[in-house]
Amino acid sequence: MEYVIEMLGIRKQFGDFVANDNITLQLKKGEIHALLGENGAGKSTLMNVLFGLYQPEDGKIRVRGKDVKITDPNVANKLGIGMVHQHFMLVENFTVTENIILGSEPTKAGSINIKDAAKKVQELSETYGLNVDPYAKIEDISVGMQQRVEIIKTLYRGADIIIFDEPTASLTPQEITELMQIMKRLIEEGKSIILITHKLNEIMEVSDRVTVIRKGQGIGTVITAETNPTELAELMVGRQVVFKTEKIASNPKEVVLEIDSLSVTDNRGIEKVKNLNLTVRAGEIVGIAGIDGNGQSELIEAITGLRKVKSGHIKLNGKNITGLKPRKITESGIGHIPQDRHKHGLVLDFPIGHNIALQTYYKKPISKNGVIDYKKVNEMARTIIQQYDVRSGEGEMSLARSLSGGNQQKAIIGREVERDPDLLIAALPTRGLDVGAIEFIHKRLIEQRDKGKAVLLISFELDEVMNVSDQIAVIYDGYIIDTVNPQETNEQELGLLMAGQSLQDKNKVGGQK
Amino acid sequence: MSKRLVNILVPLISILLGLIIGAIVMAVSGFNPIDGYVALWNGIFMDTYTLGETIRQITPYVFSGLAVAFAFRTGLFNIGVEGQLIMGWLAAAWVGQAFELPAVLHVPLALLAAAVAGALWAFIPGLLKAKLQVHEVIVTIMMNYIALHVANALIGVISGGEERTEKIHESASLRSDFLETMTDYSRLHWGFIIALLAVIVMWFILQKTTLGYELKAVGFNKNASEYAGMNVNKNIILAMVISGAFAGLGGAMEALGTFENMSKLHASTGIGFDGIAVALLGANQPFGVLLGAILFGALKNGGLNMPSEAGVPTEIVSIVIALIIFFVASGYIIRVALNQFGKKRKEEK
Numbered sequence: 046m047e048y049v050i051e052m053l054g055i056r057k058q059f060g061d062f063v064a065n066d067n068i069t070l071q072l073k074k075g076e077i078h079a080l081l082g083e084n085g086a087g088k089s090t091l092m093n094v095l096f097g098l099y100q101p102e103d104g105k106i107r108v109r110g111k112d113v114k115i116t117d118p119n120v121a122n123k124l125g126i127g128m129v130h131q132h133f134m135l136v137e138n139f140t141v142t143e144n145i146i147l148g149s150e151p152t153k154a155g156s157i158n159i160k161d162a163a164k165k166v167q168e169l170s171e172t173y174g175l176n177v178d179p180y181a182k183i184e185d186i187s188v189g190m191q192q193r194v195e196i197i198k199t200l201y202r203g204a205d206i207i208i209f210d211e212p213t214a215s216l217t218p219q220e221i222t223e224l225m226q227i228m229k230r231l232i233e234e235g236k237s238i239i240l241i242t243h244k245l246n247e248i249m250e251v252s253d254r255v256t257v258i259r260k261g262q263g264i265g266t267v268i269t270a271e272t273n274p275t276e277l278a279e280l281m282v283g284r285q286v287v288f289k290t291e292k293i294a295s296n297p298k299e300v301v302l303e304i305d306s307l308s309v310t311d312n313r314g315i316e317k318v319k320n321l322n323l324t325v326r327a328g329e330i331v332g333i334a335g336i337d338g339n340g341q342s343e344l345i346e347a348i349t350g351l352r353k354v355k356s357g358h359i360k361l362n363g364k365n366i367t368g369l370k371p372r373k374i375t376e377s378g379i380g381h382i383p384q385d386r387h388k389h390g391l392v393l394d395f396p397i398g399h400n401i402a403l404q405t406y407y408k409k410p411i412s413k414n415g416v417i418d419y420k421k422v423n424e425m426a427r428t429i430i431q432q433y434d435v436r437s438g439e440g441e442m443s444l445a446r447s448l449s450g451g452n453q454q455k456a457i458i459g460r461e462v463e464r465d466p467d468l469l470i471a472a473l474p475t476r477g478l479d480v481g482a483i484e485f486i487h488k489r490l491i492e493q494r495d496k497g498k499a500v501l502l503i504s505f506e507l508d509e510v511m512n513v514s515d516q517i518a519v520i521y522d523g524y525i526i527d528t529v530n531p532q533e534t535n536e537q538e539l540g541l542l543m544a545g546q547s548l549q550d551k552n553k554v555g556g557q558k
Numbered sequence: 559m560s561k562r563l564v565n566i567l568v569p570l571i572s573i574l575l576g577l578i579i580g581a582i583v584m585a586v587s588g589f590n591p592i593d594g595y596v597a598l599w600n601g602i603f604m605d606t607y608t609l610g611e612t613i614r615q616i617t618p619y620v621f622s623g624l625a626v627a628f629a630f631r632t633g634l635f636n637i638g639v640e641g642q643l644i645m646g647w648l649a650a651a652w653v654g655q656a657f658e659l660p661a662v663l664h665v666p667l668a669l670l671a672a673a674v675a676g677a678l679w680a681f682i683p684g685l686l687k688a689k690l691q692v693h694e695v696i697v698t699i700m701m702n703y704i705a706l707h708v709a710n711a712l713i714g715v716i717s718g719g720e721e722r723t724e725k726i727h728e729s730a731s732l733r734s735d736f737l738e739t740m741t742d743y744s745r746l747h748w749g750f751i752i753a754l755l756a757v758i759v760m761w762f763i764l765q766k767t768t769l770g771y772e773l774k775a776v777g778f779n780k781n782a783s784e785y786a787g788m789n790v791n792k793n794i795i796l797a798m799v800i801s802g803a804f805a806g807l808g809g810a811m812e813a814l815g816t817f818e819n820m821s822k823l824h825a826s827t828g829i830g831f832d833g834i835a836v837a838l839l840g841a842n843q844p845f846g847v848l849l850g851a852i853l854f855g856a857l858k859n860g861g862l863n864m865p866s867e868a869g870v871p872t873e874i875v876s877i878v879i880a881l882i883i884f885f886v887a888s889g890y891i892i893r894v895a896l897n898q899f900g901k902k903r904k905e906e907k
Contacts, residue, residue, distance in 0.1 A: 351784060372787025381785070389785040394778045399771070403786045407768045415768050 048107070049074045049206055049237050050095070050126075055104035057090055062438045064090040065101070068263035070239075070256045072206065077228060077238045079252035079269070081245075081281055083479045084451030085436050087261040088241045092208055096128055097121045108206075124206075127199025131211040133191050135183045142166050142179040145198045169200050173230055189220035196227065207231065208239045213247060214477055225251050243281070243479035245274040259283050282481035290487045293495070295515035297326035300363075301468050301499035302348070307357035309340070309347045316355070317343040319523035325468065330490060330500040332514030332531075334507065336543050340523035341503050342384065345472050348501075349381050350374040362467060375404060380466030382457055384473040384503070390457045391445045397453075398426035398441030401460045433459035434485070451482035458489055469493050472503045487513050507536050521545045564896055568889045575892070576882030583877055584870060593868040594878070601863025602856045608863070610741030613750050614816060616855030618643070620753035621808030622833025623840060623847040623854075624760050625676075625801045630842045631764060632797035633777025638683060638698025639805040640830025641705030642676035644823070646806025648709045649675035650813035651820040652716055654726025664729040669752070669810050676806020677799040679705060684798030688791035694798070702826065710822045722821035732815040747815030754848075756804060761844040763800070773797050805830065839886060857882060 050072040057065040064087045072078045082088045093099045095106065097115035106113055108124045115121050121128075135144050142163040151158045163179040170177045175193045183191060192212060199207050209228070213221045228238055228251055240252060248255055249269060257264040257280040264280050279285055302325040309318035318340040325331045335341060346352035348359055350371035359367045366374050375381070383389035391400050402422045405411055411421050426441035433455045437443035445453060454474065461469065471490060475483040490513055494500050504510050510517055511531045518528045519542040527542050581591035602612050622639050629636035636642075650672040657664065683697035717723050732747035764770040776783045776793040784790050808829060813820055836854050840846025861875040870878075885892075 349785075370787065371784065375787055383785060388779075388781045390782065392775050392779045392782050395775065403775070403782070406771050412768050416766050417768055417771055419766075 047074050047110075048072060049109055050239075051105070051107040052091070052095060053105045053107070055091060055094055055106075056102045057087075057094055057099055058102050059438055063261050065094065065258075066261045066263075067104075068258055068261075069266075070263075071266070072237055072239060073254075074237055075232055075235060076253040077232060077240055077251050079240045079242060079248040079255040080258070081243060081248060081255050081277060082258040083243060083260075083281055083481050085449035086258050086281075088258060089210065090261075091258070092128070092210060092239070092241060095121065095208070096126065122202055122204070125204050126206045126208065127202060127204025128208040128210065129192065129195045129199060129212060131214055133195055135191060135194060137184045138182060140180050140182055141177055141186075141194050141197075144183060144194060145201050149202070165201065166197055169197050173197075173200065173227065173234065175227065187220070189216055189223065192216070192220075192224070193227070196231075205235065206237050206239070208241065210241045211243075212240070213242070213244060221247070245277050245480070248277065249274060257281055278480050281479070290484065290491060290512055292491045292513075295329045295494065297329040297515070298497065299327050300324050301327050301361065302501065303358075303360040303363075304348070305358045305360070307344070307347060307359065308355040309343045309352060310355050311343055317523050318347065320357070321520075321524050323518060323525055325499045325501050327467070327499050328494055328497045329515040330494050330502055330513055332502045332504060332510040332517045333520050334504065334510040334517050334539055334543060335520035337505050339520050339543075341472070341520060343523075344520070345381070345384070345470060345503060348374075348470065349379060378467035380461035380464055380469045382454075382461055382469070382471045382474050384476070386450070386453055386457055391453060393444070393446040395445055396442050397430070397435065397437055397445045397448060397456055398423050400445050401426040401429050401441070401456055404460060404464060429456065429459035429463055432463075433489075435459065451478045454478060454482065454486065458486060462489060462493060466498070468499045468501065470501045470503070473505065474502070475504075475506070475509060483509075507539055511536070511539070519543055564893065567896065568892050569886060571892050571896075572886045572889050573882060576885035579885070580878035580881045583881065584874060587874055589868065589870045589874065594864055594870045597864045597867035597870070598857070598860040598878075600867060601860030604863075605742065606740065607742035607744045608859070610737070610744030610746035612856050612859045614744065614746045615859040616851050617747075617749045617753045617815070618808045618811045618829050619832060619836050619851035619855045620750075620848060621756060621804050621811065622829050623836030623851050624756055624844065625804035625808065625830075626833045626837035627840060627842040627844070627847050628760055628764075628804060629797060629801040630837060631777065632773040632793075632801075634687070634794070634797055634801070635695050636680065636683075636698055636798065636801045636805075637695055637834070638680060638701045638705075638830075639801070639808075639833045640826050640828075641698070641702035642679040642802040642805035643809040643827065643830045644702075644705045644709045645679045646672035646676040646809030647813045647820050648712060648723075648809070649806070650730075650810035651723045651726060652712075654730035654814060655724040655819070656716075657730075658727060659729055661729040664727065665732065665814070668726075668730045668814055669807060672806040672810035672813065673803040674806070676802040676804070676809065678802070680798040680802025680805070681795065684795035687798070688794040702830070706823055706826065709820070713820055713822050723819045726814060726818050730814055731818055732811070733818070745816050747811075749811040749815045752807070753811070753851075756807065757844045757848050760804070760847075764844070769796070805833075808833075835883060835887070839883070853886065854883070 048071045052068065052070045055065050055068045068091055070080065070091065080088050090099065094101050095115065097117045097120050106115060113124060136147065142159055145166055146162045151162055166179040175197060177190060177193050177197060212224060216224060231238060242248060252269045254266055254268050255277065256266045259281060304321060304323040307318055307321045308316060311317045321344065333341060343352060347354050350369055354367050358365060361377055361379065364377065366377055387393060399422065402411060402425065406417060411418060423441050430441060435452045435456045437448050437452060458474065474486050490500050490502065502510065502513060514531055516528060517531055517534065517539065518525045519539060521543060522545060526545065526547055577595065584591040584594045601608060603609060622643060625639045625642065626636055650668045653668040653671040659667065679701060683694045683701060686692040686697050687694045713723055732749050734748060737746045764774065772788050772793050773796065776788060776790050780790050832854060836850040837847055839850030839853065857879045861879050864870040864875045865872055
């Protein structure tokens with residue numbers, strides 16, 4: 046069998062931290078080869094080795110049977126290896142063609158020859174069914190199309206081995222389907238693909254073989270047709286994974302959060318939360334299901350004091366907290382796992398230890414008279430890092446930026462839960478995480494509930510809401526359209542509610558709200 | 559190559575390269591580079607007098623460097639250090655000559671006045687940035703011009719139409735007989751001790767206090783800071799105010815030490831702008847700023863000796879000094895070169 050790429054026994058070390066240890070990956074010509082591993086398992090490191098961004102300490106790389114030394118990305122390009130990065134590397138106010146030729150601009154009498162380049166882009170687009178307009182500006186096109194521009198970029202440079210790094214992370218379901226078709230098309234045209242992902246269903250759908258790595262170790266390669274998601278998940282995390290989280294029946298007690306006819310507007314003054322009522326009791330998890338953009342963000346921001354309330358009341362343990370400053374609200378007993386961990390959850394340029402102190406840095410015993418005791422900060426951080434299994438290169442001193450998404454999230458959850466709040470708000474707590482991390486986070490949320498805390502979960506994933514919540518409140522167009530019991534509902538019913546069809550509508554034609 | 563060795567080698571090689579290119583410039587222009595550098599060396603270290611003058615020259619650079627670096631560390635670009643320094647200079651000069659107090663009160667009061675004047679001058683851009691999102695670079699640049707001409711006008715008012723303010727009272731002066739006799743009557747004053755204290759103060763604020771934690775957090779990520787319950791606007795203003803206070807104290811060094819008055823300025827002093835280079839040389843670290851200021855001040859003062867002793871015109875002197883600083887600032891290039899060198903050696907083995 047002909048291999049186009051062979052990475053044999055690769056080892057890469059950063060200081061004392063072994064990111065890759067004896068990993069072997071062999072890519073056959075014309076296959077889609079998935080590279081599976083948890084966040085932080087070493088997938089990106091391995092691909093950066095292949096792409097020439099890192100030099101391995103040990104191991105061999107062969108391309109089309111020949112030993113090669115890939116010293117920088119240019120060498121990789123020349124060998125026909127192209128990479129579609131997770132975060133696109135595009136200049137927003139340049140056109141598609143300008144972006145594609147960036148770095149190797151074709152010239153004609155000293156000026157850039159855009160026309161010929163655009164023609165070539167058009168041809169590539171048609172050959173592979175990518176449907177990209179060479180003259181469109183990047184800022185005007187959808188995320189899915191931007192990704193296709195990245196694909197053309199690699200093709201334009203003559204790549205026949207394409208690495209996709211978590212390509213579906215920012216795509217809509219339709220765009221994901223399209224991408225899968227494009228990948229199959231690329232294979233038909235004789236390309237070979239490495240697909241980096243932790244999404245099992247995608248692997249099952251498109252890949253031919255899967256190489257699994259766990260904590261930097263190569264676990265092995267399996268043929269997709271001969272495996273199943275459960276087995277893959279086990280290989281990935283090294284133990285059995287329960288897709289359905291076990292939990293005992295809830296035992297709701299007194300009301301912790303009470304929201305009474307709340308209205309909130311967004312930055313443009315448009316009312317996003319309309320007359321919303323919601324109660325969360327101690328010892329229960331209320332899940333808010335809904336399609337993105339139906340007022341979830343504004344609702345959380347209003348509860349936590351980050352956004353002004355237009356009208357209505359928010360009560361915590363019977364005390365009115367409407368319009369208080371964020372710190373006062375935090376101190377009155379709310380823990381908040383924000384939906385965007387990079388924007389709100391972390392100061393990425395701070396060490397992770399300092400981030401763990403983000404809500405308590407000003408309080409005793411961490412600080413006294415305005416002076417922070419960093420020894421105590423690091424002690425506390427180490428405890429949380431250990432308890433919540435936050436993995437990083439240099440422990441509490443690692444920059445938050447250098448941690449993988451799952452580990453960043455675990456650190457945030459540790460910080461918020463350890464403050465022992467009465468109400469824990471978890472907004473999209475598992476977005477972009479692998480099954481192992483998701484399971485861990487769900488367990489922690491349920492643990493809080495069992496300790497008698499109130500938990501408010503906001504999620505766009507129906508699975509998650511149905512799995513974790515004791516009650517599901519469906520939000521639509523800024524109000525709670527209905528509250529259902531997860532045991533008594535199904536995805537179809539929730540889907541209808543999320544689309545604005547109240548359950549009475551099914552019986553009463555023309556019913557309102 | 560060990561990290562430590564690289565860290566020592568980089569600045570040394572940088573200075574050496576700067577000196578070599580500077581020598582070429584002098585040679586091409588028809589001057590003897592060796593004579594030129596001997597004159598530079600003598601201008602820095604020749605005797606106690608020049609050494610005293612060198613330290614005096616370094617002192618205000620420490621403050622302007624700290625002012626820029628402090629703002630940088632909190633995510634702000636304070637180009638208005640020049641104007642804040644001018645206002646501090648004027649305030650200290652006025653307090654120094656207008657009141658008669660015992661020295662224990664007079665010196666601190668004059669210093670305080672300078673710090674407050676600089677802080678107020680920086681408060682305006684801080685406020686505009688926090689409340690109206692006006693970019694601080696634009697406002698601080700403009701505030702420099704305003705400071706220059708407002709100060710000149712006020713000097714006229716204070717002195718009753720003269721070109722300079724009256725000499726400050728002895729009780730407000732940072733000069734001392736002790737330092738003067740020790741350094742052969744140079745203008746060295748106690749300001750360098752205050753500068754060293756300021757270095758420690760900045761380090762302490764940024765590394766040890768909740769205030770520093772907040773200022774840095776706001777500088778890095780406003781959203782996360784707001785989420786954590788910090789008052790973002792307050793912190794932006796405070797960062798500018800503290801930066802401005804450092805700048806104002808730099809002005810006080812001139813008012814209470816070097817000149818003991820303030821003359822009308824025809825143009826910017828340049829100290830504030832050089833502070834940007836000093837801060838960058840010092841990687842925005844307080845102790846780095848101190849080293850940067852020492853290099854900057856020493857070269858400036860030593861350069862003054864080159865025209866008289868070696869006949870190198872001031873224009874060439876400026877070019878040579880700029881080259882040395884340029885190479886120190888571009889230490890990155892040397893770091894890369896050293897890395898390549900280290901790699902090759904490893905491969906040969």
